[in-house]
């Protein structure tokens with residue numbers, strides 16, 4: 463298939479692009495390289511342009527795309543609290559522009575990267591897709607609005623969608639050919655691996671008074687390669703004429719910040735500094751997926767559902783990436 467991947471030079475998009483190329487698809491990545499890297503697209507074609515660049519979008523979609531996978535976004539929760547307009551602008555307005563262009567060009571299918579942040583403070587231990595949407599930060603709200611726009615457009619047109627609500631994405635391609643290379647990353651496993659690789663002084667634990675077993679935040683960490691595989695399955699479903707789908711992407715169990723930091727110390731053998739800091743704005747105490755629907759309906763079976771494996775792959779990538787930068 464002829465595929466447009468927005469944000470394909472970023473962390474998740476680059477891993478998905480790699481799997482799409484391996485499956486034999488023709489991939490065009492549209493990315494403004496604000497947090498992504500040109501090398502990360504591998505053998506895909508890169509159009510270095512912003513989502514808001516109507517001419518670039520028209521030119522690419524004019525070539526006739528069989529599907530769009532939309533990853534491009536601003537992704538840092540605390541930044542969304544301090545700069546909400548950036549998030550509504552990039553994640554909602556620019557996404558609306560992309561969906562409108564897809565509609566004009568009759569693109570049959572769109573896969574959209576959404577987030578567990580749409581659930582806000584979940585009322586149950588594990589959240590399934592029917593849980594109420596009540597985001598507690600502008601990032602989650604910006605994604606919730608884009609989901610709704612896509613659903614409403616699909617109801618009014620032949621377009622079919624796949625919405626994937628990712629929980630916390632982590633890890634790297636197992637051979638360390640790809641990984642998270644985001645500048646000034648804020649994600650916990652990435653930050654801890656940077657500390658283990660000597661690229662930062664240590665790690666702060668944001669909040670130790672949450673109502674969780676050890677007082678620190680709990681998240682459901684999903685390996686980026688398993689997440690990428692879910693995209694390929696969903697694309698196959700839509701390409702075969704399948705109906706629109708919405709899935710949580712996680713493993714169904716959570717780890718606390720302390721457990722994650724301990725795992726990175728243990729697997730790296732580096733006793734980096736850890737300090738306790740106040741809660742971070744916009745953070746829920748716990749977010750764990752009920753991801754049974756994805757397994758049942760698409761036959762998705764994760765390969766890397768193990769924190770130590772996720773940490774090992776993230777560490778191998780971090781060490782390779784840091785030595786490449788030196």
Ligand SMILES: NC(=O)c1ccc[n+]([C@@H]2O[C@H](COP(=O)([O-])OP(=O)(O)OC[C@H]3O[C@@H](n4cnc5c(N)ncnc54)[C@H](O)[C@@H]3O)[C@@H](O)[C@H]2O)c1
Pocket residue numbers: 468469470471472473474475492493494495496497498499511512513514532533534535536537552556575576577578627628629630631632644649
């Ligand atoms: N990483 C996670 O834990 C996580 C969790 C839930 C959802 N998501 C979603 O997954 C998607 C990818 O996130 P990521 O972690 O790979 O982040 P990332 O920052 O590595 O990737 C985003 C990519 O989009 C590009 N981009 C951003 N704005 C753009 C614009 N206006 N025009 C063109 N390109 C633009 C960036 O240059 C980058 O390559 C996002 O939609 C994010 O909301 C990520």
Ligand SMILES: O=c1ccn([C@@H]2O[C@H](COP(=O)(O)OP(=O)(O)O[C@H]3O[C@H](CO)[C@H](O)[C@H](O)[C@H]3O)[C@@H](O)[C@H]2O)c(=O)[nH]1
Pocket residue numbers: 537538539576577578579628629630631648649650651653665666667668669678679680681719742745749
């Ligand atoms: O240096 C750090 C970084 C994070 N944390 C804590 O670790 C947990 C995970 O934080 P991340 O920043 O790694 O991830 P978030 O849960 O904030 O958000 C991520 O997952 C969400 C979905 O769960 C969103 O989709 C979002 O895109 C993505 O950034 C939180 O309790 C956070 O407070 C620390 O204690 N220290």
